[in-house]
Amino acid sequence: MLPRAHRMTSSDQFAETISRGRRAGAPSIVIYATSREGTTDEPTATTAVGFVVSKAVGNSVVRHRVLRQLRALVAARLPVVDGYHALVVRALPAAAGRPSAMLGADLDRALIKAARPPRAMPSAERAR
């Protein structure tokens, strides 16, 4: 587990982050992040991080393996992630059996995409 302060522990928080957060994808994962704007967070408050690994990824052993890999990768990137109010990492079926180095690359790409200021992208909006 992550240090207690960083754990996301309620399903309300998961639903909030997934429906309101900025979404950014990579081949094996999707992340959802909510910023601190409009919240009562202090700038030093810790970020709540949650993980979603569905049954489509694999059996219990595979899912736990993916979860632990992602947890270690996020723990190493806490200084980067700390700017957000909350973060949810969802593992896609492609994450099963993927080495941690590749998962880390995917995570970095998604974080960079999420950090970019939102641009007007009508085509992307329509596709959604």
Add this chain to the structure above:
RNA sequence: CGAGCCGACCGGACGGCCGCGUCGCGGGCCUGCUGCACGCAGCGGGCCGGUGCCGAGGAAAGUCCGGGCUCCACAGGGCAGGGUGGUUGUUAACGGCAACCCGGGGCGACCCGCGGGACAGUGCCACAGAAAAUAAACCGCCUUGCGGGCGGCCGGUUCGCCGGUCUAUCGCAAGGUAAGGGUGAAACGGCGGUGUAAGAGACCACCAGCGUCCCGGGCGACCGGGGCGGCUAGGCAAACCCCACCCGGAGCAAGGUCAAGAGGGCCGGCUUGCCGGCCUGCGCAGGCGAUCGAGGGCGGCCCGCCCGAGCCUGCGGGUAGACCGCUCGAGCCUGGCGGCAACGUCAGGCGUAGAUGGAUGGCCGUCGCCUCGGGCUUGCCCGAGGCACAGAACCCGGCUUACAGGUUGACUCGUCCG
């Protein structure tokens, strides 16, 4: 040595850096209550560092059985419903396990079997076949009678035939018979003989099989032997059913303890829609109460003044959340004894995960094993890839299913040698 059969066990090893969880020890910060000598002590709570021990499986899985535990229900018995099904044991219990019996398979070690009852009753047995279950009808076979009739013989004859008789054979009727009917998964004992008009357990020998009685062995399922009787009985109960035995229901999200808040009302503040403070929960029962004032406020108390429609007591229930249940248990290991064994018993030793968005790990290195490619000194070197099935959630006993590779024991068959 080869082939086989039945078990038992293991299921990567070591190291470096960084992390997570329970528990213990110790520290810092914040905070609640109590005490006073007024900034300290005691008892708690929360957060953050440090440190020490420990931290997934043989199936943790499927949830197919059985139990412990908890709550509800319950006098006893019966019905309904469900389950089990050779015998004897074993056990907390079981649909598990052990030994044995019976049937089947294998040269054998050994394996497989939902393995009670089809004379309690009901039902089903397609197609084919004469017939599919009291058995009877049909074909066929045989005898007799009547009728026809190839042919033979005898007699008569007008030489055209006529009559009689025997008879291959055909038809009809009556009677006898169940041997035969080749279809089927299955056909009312089998083979041989006697017998007969033809036949038949009608009779005989042998065999299979049923019922019953006796003797012997075994706790028993059952086994061995003998006598007598009818001559003979189909299958399906994983069809209904009958018999014997067993089963109350739900499940740790069981259940228990402590219990906010939201909502409502009042007051205050101001940045007039927010913030802060105080009071108040629900149900039932009883009691008191608005002319006679319940209760509250001011006050040390009485008097007095003010507010006033609810208030008091008892019992019961309880959401979020927290805590308990929560890991020492039919425990594990070693040895002795009893038992063929499953198992039981005695002695000694061991201390063994308890998470809750859910810990038990992430990255890297060395070694080991396997596969492929290359080099070749033919068993080594180099390179690449891989290392099974699978993750505790109240706990046990089993079953079933998945599983790379490996260790080990007993036994059987074959070949060779002694």
Add this chain to the structure above:
RNA sequence: GCCCCCGUAGCUCAGGGGAUAGAGCACUGCCCUCCGGAGGCAGGGGCGCAGGUUCGAAUCCUGCCGGGGGCA
């Protein structure tokens, strides 16, 4: 964690011991038409898997596999 139900053709469903396993839609080919549709004719394709009971199993029994739903 516990409980219940269902797997039959590409899809939706019948069939509950003896069938060549059916129906509708869909698919393929041909006819019709200038072309397409509609219509007509013909055709292909299936009992989740493995054992067992039975003479015989989609059907009955057992074990797996997959899917769906419910409880709090």
